[in-house]
Amino acid sequence: MTSILEKYIEYLPLAGAEDVDGIGEGNTPLVRSSSIGGKSRLYLKMEQLNPTGSFKDRFAALETELMKRQGIRAFIATSSGNTGAALAAYAARRGFRCLLFVNEFTPASKLDQMLVYGAEVFKVKDFGVSNELSAPIFERLQQLADEGSTRLVISAYKYSPDGMEGVKTIAYEIVEQFGGVPDHIFVPVGGGGLLSGIWRGFKDLKARDIVEKMPKINAVQPELNDTVVTAVNENAETAREVFTTTSISGLAVQVDIDASLAVRSVSDSGGRGFLVSDEMVLDTQSSLARKEGVFVEPAGAVSTAGYLRALETGYLREDESAVCILTGHGLKTVLSGPATPARPVKFIQIGDIGIGLLAEH
Ligand SMILES: Cc1ncc(COP(=O)(O)O)c(C=O)c1O
Structure with missing residues (x-):
């Protein structure tokens, strides 16, 4: 099987299709962190290892x-x-x-x-x-x-709903690889589609009684592009309008594309939002490389930066399990x-x- 589209065809708008073709997308490893999360149970979903280097x-x-x-x-x-x-x-x-x-x-x-x-x-x-x-x-x-x-x-x-369903496969893989549902998922948010897709994936599994509970899906954003995080934490229904100045490529999305959908997805799962500075993101990018041997682009380090904030604030207990979605490869921004x-x-x-x-x- 060259494609996860074939593996998860029953969950995708491809019902009955034959000759589904791919170039090895998905099936990315879920790797236990060796040191970044201290004693906590932190896992890294290695989306940067997709064929073109991102989810x-x-x-x-x-x-x-x-x-x-x-x-x-x-x-x-x-x-x-x-x-x-x-x-x-x-x-x-x-x-x-x-x-x-x-x-x-x-x-x-x-x-x-x-x-x-x-x-x-x-x-x-x-x-x-x-x-x-x-x-x-x-x-x-x-x-x-x-x-x-x-x-x-x-x-x-908002624009390509059928194609976006491919993102749901991240949730299916996490459940298979983790052997159930982790307590928390940390997801970087730009437009909001990634987070919404992961939420929809877990909803599918719950609707089919494959899992019993939803993980808490937590949104992480650069504080210079806070469309979703503060909205979630203030129990709002819709995203905020901001003027974005973040330097993090991929996460400077001030337009409400899927941001309001992401706000509702986080709230439905019982998760929260975390803001991180661009500087914290770059520090976390270095930590992932130096302590874990994992090279991601800055946007790919945002989830882990949010996870570290969540530990610091006491929101996350060390005995809880968490998965951080690493979204893009470090080589993506070598020429920035x-x-x-x-x-x-x-x-x-x-x-x-x-x-x-x-x-x-
Ligand atoms: C590496 C990376 N991480 C995260 C995101 C955010 O995804 P979304 O815009 O669906 O929230 C993007 C979007 O371009 C990205 O390129």
Whole structure:
């Protein structure tokens, strides 16, 4: 079996499908921490070991498998980095054309990865800077997708709900690997889709009486992108609007994409929210590398930083078990910030997003 999509097909919108194809996504190890959590029972879910180095492969594998079945052979997508790399790889595998629109802050290593897989990449001026500046860009991209009879792919339940169901498989694997339900799961939150998918996965298992209880699903965010954490801790129903200034690639998502869904998912599970500074995240990234031999990108260290906060505050007892979701590989941000990727990227403005782009070639 090359794909977890096949293994968990009964839980996914692929019922009865044959010839499901993958490149080894999922099946990531659950590793017991050797020292970071002290005497506590901390486990690391190694999502950085997916084929393109992040959990987004679970989404991209399913989203593109569904497109294949619907006869779609070209698509456009937005990305802060990891979604683009994942979609580019699966598009290559399936022989699709993949047009990626990224913001100005995407690390050069992630851009390079997209380009190596053969995606056409456009860096859009002012994309992701604020809700006001991003809205017309999303609108324009939607027009482009409609005109090309394809879809605008965004790794969030709000836009691509079927493909996002691939993320649920993280929960199924944890239960198999842990041999039950851990007390706590710590999840980094950007747009909120990852956390919502994991919550939905556990809900599935509970509905089928495969597990008896839900784990407490705890949201962790950089304090400079607090859309979900304070909302959860104040028992709000919806996410907050913020102006994001975090430097953590992948987690600077101020728009409420799946954030309100994530707020409700955390509350339903009985979990809480934890804020961490960018500095704490970088310290935790170093600790994971130096004490555990595990190299993740900063966003991949956020869950563990939140876990350490939870221990410090006494919310988490040492006899409780916890799983931290490590989401992206450390090599993803080796060339970060304004460094130039090895391959050139087209830099465009909204007015340059040409209708008909999909028809070119
Ligand atoms: C490495 C990494 N971790 C976490 C996230 C957050 O996922 P979500 O936006 O679904 O909350 C992202 C999103 O891009 C990511 O790239």
